Amino acid sequence: MLKALKSIHSALTSYYLIFLLILIWELAPRLGWVNAVFVPPFSRVVKVGADLGVGNILLYIAISLKRVFVGFFIATLLALPLGFILAGALPWLARFIRPFTVFLSQIPPYILFPIFVIIIGIGEGGIYTVIFWSSFWPILFTSIAGISQVDPLLVRAAKAMNASRIEIFFKVVLPAAFPAIMTGMRSGLTMSFFMLIGAESMGADKGLGWLIHNAQSMGFIERIYLGALIVAAVGALLNFVLDFLEESIVDWKEAPEEQTV
Amino acid sequence: MSSFWSDVKKFVYGSIPIILFFIFWEVGAGMVPKGVISPPTEVFQSLWAAATSELLFRQTAISLGRVGMGFALSILVAIPLGFLLGTFFQSAEKLLLPFFRMCEKLNPFAIIPIFMIFFGIGTAEKVAVVFWATLWPLLFNTMAGARAVDYSLIRAARSMGATRRELFLKVILPYALPNIFIGVELAAQLSFFMIIASEVIGASTGLGWYYISATTKYQLPLMYGIVLYITVLSILINLFFGRLKKHFLVWKEAVQIH
Numbered sequence: 429m430l431k432a433l434k435s436i437h438s439a440l441t442s443y444y445l446i447f448l449l450i451l452i453w454e455l456a457p458r459l460g461w462v463n464a465v466f467v468p469p470f471s472r473v474v475k476v477g478a479d480l481g482v483g484n485i486l487l488y489i490a491i492s493l494k495r496v497f498v499g500f501f502i503a504t505l506l507a508l509p510l511g512f513i514l515a516g517a518l519p520w521l522a523r524f525i526r527p528f529t530v531f532l533s534q535i536p537p538y539i540l541f542p543i544f545v546i547i548i549g550i551g552e553g554g555i556y557t558v559i560f561w562s563s564f565w566p567i568l569f570t571s572i573a574g575i576s577q578v579d580p581l582l583v584r585a586a587k588a589m590n591a592s593r594i595e596i597f598f599k600v601v602l603p604a605a606f607p608a609i610m611t612g613m614r615s616g617l618t619m620s621f622f623m624l625i626g627a628e629s630m631g632a633d634k635g636l637g638w639l640i641h642n643a644q645s646m647g648f649i650e651r652i653y654l655g656a657l658i659v660a661a662v663g664a665l666l667n668f669v670l671d672f673l674e675e676s677i678v679d680w681k682e683a684p685e686e687q688t689v
Numbered sequence: 690m691s692s693f694w695s696d697v698k699k700f701v702y703g704s705i706p707i708i709l710f711f712i713f714w715e716v717g718a719g720m721v722p723k724g725v726i727s728p729p730t731e732v733f734q735s736l737w738a739a740a741t742s743e744l745l746f747r748q749t750a751i752s753l754g755r756v757g758m759g760f761a762l763s764i765l766v767a768i769p770l771g772f773l774l775g776t777f778f779q780s781a782e783k784l785l786l787p788f789f790r791m792c793e794k795l796n797p798f799a800i801i802p803i804f805m806i807f808f809g810i811g812t813a814e815k816v817a818v819v820f821w822a823t824l825w826p827l828l829f830n831t832m833a834g835a836r837a838v839d840y841s842l843i844r845a846a847r848s849m850g851a852t853r854r855e856l857f858l859k860v861i862l863p864y865a866l867p868n869i870f871i872g873v874e875l876a877a878q879l880s881f882f883m884i885i886a887s888e889v890i891g892a893s894t895g896l897g898w899y900y901i902s903a904t905t906k907y908q909l910p911l912m913y914g915i916v917l918y919i920t921v922l923s924i925l926i927n928l929f930f931g932r933l934k935k936h937f938l939v940w941k942e943a944v945q946i947h
Contacts, residue, residue, distance in 0.1 A: 441784055442787040442788075444784060445785060446791060524702065536885055538882070538889065539897070539900055539916055542904045649806065659799040664794045667790075
């Protein structure tokens with residue numbers, strides 16, 4: 429019996445603080461510590477969520493995720509080959525245009541939104557462009573860095589064994605650069621999800637960012653909290669899935685950095 | 690002397706693509722219908738007008754002041770907390786870390802409306818947003834740095850009779866500094882980005898507000914000018930913190946957080 433309790437305790441340790449926060453959130457407005465209009469108790473937020481309907485919420489999540497993934501996919505499709513070509517075949521060009529690419533990558537995508545609206549028009553295009561912009565640069569930079577950091581000894585060894593250029597690329601360079609590229613893709617995806625909420629609150633008619641923004645302009649305070657909760661949950665879930673993917677795909681370069689004592 | 694000339698050469702080479710970009714922009718702006726993209730000559734003119742009227746620099750000072758306050762607050766909270774969690778209270782980590790991770794996932798854009806409810810749209814809300822956005826990278830990087838301290842170093846220092854204070858100041862702190870500076874660099878980028886975003890969303894002063902007011906008034910050249918200006922500012926901030934990090938990274942490679 430005690431053992432079972434202990435195992436439950438150790439499994440739940442990580443969540444105690446979250447439970448505590450929810451409890452305080454529930455009790456504080458009810459006991460009058462804070463104004464219940466501005467901080468609605470947790471149960472009311474959940475009830476508003478139930479009123480909105482699980483189906484609707486899932487729909488909003490799906491719409492937002494679709495935007496993220498489409499924008500991210502296009503960015504990956506363009507950035508990866510470009511990075512490979514720049515780093516592998518034209519390193520002088522990569523060095524030459526580097527100040528320019530750094531300059532472009534530093535333009536905050538969020539304030540580009542009004543410009544995209546002027547150029548492309550209002551609607552999905554602007555949101556996709558913002559997401560594209562925020563994931564394109566990290567992927568490009570890390571793929572260039574990853575490829576140029578491949579141990580030249582490996583490439584020479586493969587050359588000595590009479591490997592063709594394509595073989596060298598697919599069997600030596602790509603696997604060696606893969607962990608770095610994965611890191612870049614991951615930070616690109618995280619960044620896109622981060623930007624998405626901002627872009628959706630600027631101009632959209634569906635989605636999570638819109639849910640929050642709409643609630644704010646209509647004064648549905650419960651819905652603001654609900655939206656923030658959902659965004660945090662989806663972000664955590666996305667992170668969890670990425671962790672899992674990274675562990676299952678990058679399985680060969682587990683060795684840590686060499687220990688120099 | 691030769692290094693000076695190579696610097697000049699590097700600078701000239703580096704600016705060629707940027708100049709090409711401006712030429713391309715100038716030519717391209719002439720081809721598309723008027724009122725979509727303004728040519729860089731007009732952009733620089735309006736930027737110059739804004740700069741001479743002091744409006745631009747006043748808004749910049751307001752924005753940077755807010756960033757500075759939020760950033761300083763977040764450093765004051767995150768670095769001591771990160772050290773405590775990373776060194777003496779590692780057992781508390783299991784209790785606290787999932788909660789912090791959850792908070793980290795709470796997108797600053799999603800939390801801006803909530804902060805607005807509490808603080809209004811003035812400086813307090815902006816400082817809170819910057820604080821929230823920068824707290825997590827700082828905290829996690831400090832924790833990673835403090836945790837990665839080589840244990841044999843601590844044992845060696847202890848066996849030489851170091852007190853806790855000495856242990857902290859002479860072993861743990863220097864060892865963790867590079868990681869802290871990675872966090873500081875990340876946080877600095879993020880804080881400048883978030884201040885602009887939160888001022889765009891709702892403010893009555895600041896650089897982001899200046900931008901959005903130019904947009905709503907359809908002053909296209911000014912709008913493009915402010916985008917350029919913000920970009921250059923953020924590059925300068927990056928450069929500054931990159932230098933700072935390099936300064937502290939001389940002797941040790943930082944460990945990556947995962």
